[in-house]
Amino acid sequence: xxxxxxxxxxxxxxxxxxxLMALAPLYAGWIKWVKCHxxxxxxPSIFQPYRGLNKLFHKRPILAxxxxxxxxxxxxxxxxxxxxxxxxxxxxxxxxxxxAVVDMIVLVGYFALAKFFLVLxxxxxxxxxxxxxxxxxxxxxxxxxxxxxxxxxxxxxxxxSTNLSIVMQALQxxxxxxxxxxxxxxxxxxxxxxxxxxxxxxxxxxxxxxxTMIHEAMILEYSGRYLAMVEWAAQVKLMLYGVLIVNIFFPxxxxxxxxxxxxxxxxxxxxxxxxxMGAGLAVVETGLAxxxxxxxxxxxILAFMLAFMGMFSHILLEVA
Amino acid sequence: xxxxxxxxxxQAILTASAMVMFMSFLLLxxxxxxxxxxxxxxxxxxIVLITGLVAIEERELHLAWSALLTLVLKVIFIPWLLHRIAxxxxxxxxxxxxxxxxxxxxxxxxxAIFCYYIALPIERYxxxxxxxxxxxxxxxxMLGFLILIxxxxxxxxxxxxxxxxxxxxxxxxxxxxxxxxxxxxxxxxDVLVAAIIFGVFFFQMKESFDSFDVDHLNQLSEGxx
Numbered sequence: 376x377x378x379x380x381x382x383x384x385x386x387x388x389x390x391x392x393x394x395l396m397a398l399a400p401l402y403a404g405w406i407k408w409v410k411c412h413x414x415x416x417x418x419p420s421i422f423q424p425y426r427g428l429n430k431l432f433h434k435r436p437i438l439a440x441x442x443x444x445x446x447x448x449x450x451x452x453x454x455x456x457x458x459x460x461x462x463x464x465x466x467x468x469x470x471x472x473x474x475a476v477v478d479m480i481v482l483v484g485y486f487a488l489a490k491f492f493l494v495l496x497x498x499x500x501x502x503x504x505x506x507x508x509x510x511x512x513x514x515x516x517x518x519x520x521x522x523x524x525x526x527x528x529x530x531x532x533x534x535x536s537t538n539l540s541i542v543m544q545a546l547q548x549x550x551x552x553x554x555x556x557x558x559x560x561x562x563x564x565x566x567x568x569x570x571x572x573x574x575x576x577x578x579x580x581x582x583x584x585x586x587t588m589i590h591e592a593m594i595l596e597y598s599g600r601y602l603a604m605v606e607w608a609a610q611v612k613l614m615l616y617g618v619l620i621v622n623i624f625f626p627x628x629x630x631x632x633x634x635x636x637x638x639x640x641x642x643x644x645x646x647x648x649x650x651x652m653g654a655g656l657a658v659v660e661t662g663l664a665x666x667x668x669x670x671x672x673x674x675x676i677l678a679f680m681l682a683f684m685g686m687f688s689h690i691l692l693e694v695a
Numbered sequence: 696x697x698x699x700x701x702x703x704x705x706q707a708i709l710t711a712s713a714m715v716m717f718m719s720f721l722l723l724x725x726x727x728x729x730x731x732x733x734x735x736x737x738x739x740x741x742i743v744l745i746t747g748l749v750a751i752e753e754r755e756l757h758l759a760w761s762a763l764l765t766l767v768l769k770v771i772f773i774p775w776l777l778h779r780i781a782x783x784x785x786x787x788x789x790x791x792x793x794x795x796x797x798x799x800x801x802x803x804x805x806x807a808i809f810c811y812y813i814a815l816p817i818e819r820y821x822x823x824x825x826x827x828x829x830x831x832x833x834x835x836x837m838l839g840f841l842i843l844i845x846x847x848x849x850x851x852x853x854x855x856x857x858x859x860x861x862x863x864x865x866x867x868x869x870x871x872x873x874x875x876x877x878x879x880x881x882x883x884x885d886v887l888v889a890a891i892i893f894g895v896f897f898f899q900m901k902e903s904f905d906s907f908d909v910d911h912l913n914q915l916s917e918g919x920x
Contacts, residue, residue, distance in 0.1 A: 553703065553707055553709075553710045554710075555709060555710045556713075558710065558713075559713070559717070672797065673724075673797065676796075676797045676800055677724060677800075680720055680724075680800055680803075680804065683804055684713070684716065684720065687807060687811070688716070690811070691811055691830055692709045692712070692713060692827045
């Protein structure tokens, strides 16, 4: 895009990044709240994740004796990658300078960077649980990433661009069209999202059993502000997946111009869509049991097949 | 014709046919007997839906009749029969062992691409919106063959056979606006008879071998092993 961006655009981009970072713990709290009510438990306040993060930020971190610099660096890299990713995903409008320069492959790259350093940090201290979690995470992401990239390629073929803003605009303009390819890649992206965020059929975010952990096992050695940053990054990642899914597949109210009413309408609608999405996630997590570890690759290969069929049915049915 | 220029009916036909292909892949990946029967029923429902929508779109009355025939036979009767057999022999939760499901799925993907490639010249001679479905129906047939090859339990093989029939039916609907009614009734009757014969065959197998594994059929008599 060769548009000239003025100050408003940059300010909005900054605002969206900060808003996404600030709202992420609330989103995690909302999902937990819905989940507790579905399971007939008393729910903690939906602001509980903020309190948890606040508490952790005020605690002194304790490092293992043989923790290297990677271990201390990883939380910053994690949060930094998420910050960049939060600026790159169109939240309420597609007309932002930061979303214009970044395409979907870079976004997948941000997530991969964060994951790479988390895996390294898990292995760094040398405890068995950390290494176990890292090896599992690396194994599953080797299956999840091809599916994710096929989703990206299918979207790129539908909209003739890998840029997220252009994809969303193109899908918004065509309006209601039943596209088999989009239905398949939506299913694939949902499955990849569950796996990448360590949600229930793949990993249990609330588990205390070290032997079944994946994400939690890698961060067992973290404490204090490092743990707060890692957890915050995970919450932002979940939120970003939610925003990606609702804005790509249901982009009806994205603001077309940068006026206050349009932006407010878009913000309201995206928050409602995200709330529904979070409630849906809570229903899935309540209804399903965590699957056996060795079945996860099959689950992710199904996601890959769905993404492949999305691409294939696009070639087969939509451009013929 | 581009998808965005079609009306909602035509888009629905194409989406449903893509779902038929997905159901074939699901059949390929599932190992529980009961869930394969359900997936087969779901695939047949989609076939009925497609046939009905094409009947409305192309104003062909006889397609509506064959949709009805498929509904009665493949959505209701055959799944019910297989369900009954599975209940009778207590194999609802039995899993069919399949070696490296991931590899089979990838083979399925390769078959889909191959079918698309060989369907291209056929599609050139077909008019109307059902044109791209030919490749999907071929894929369904070929994936049915793959199910036959990779499974060893007799009941999954019957499902594979029925999936092949679904693919052929879809090909008839998409390529030639359905077969003549008399042929269609004949095929439906054949499928019905096949289902009943399979039922009898299951009983015989269970009595002779006490198992549904078709590998037992390689032996000529009980004497040599």
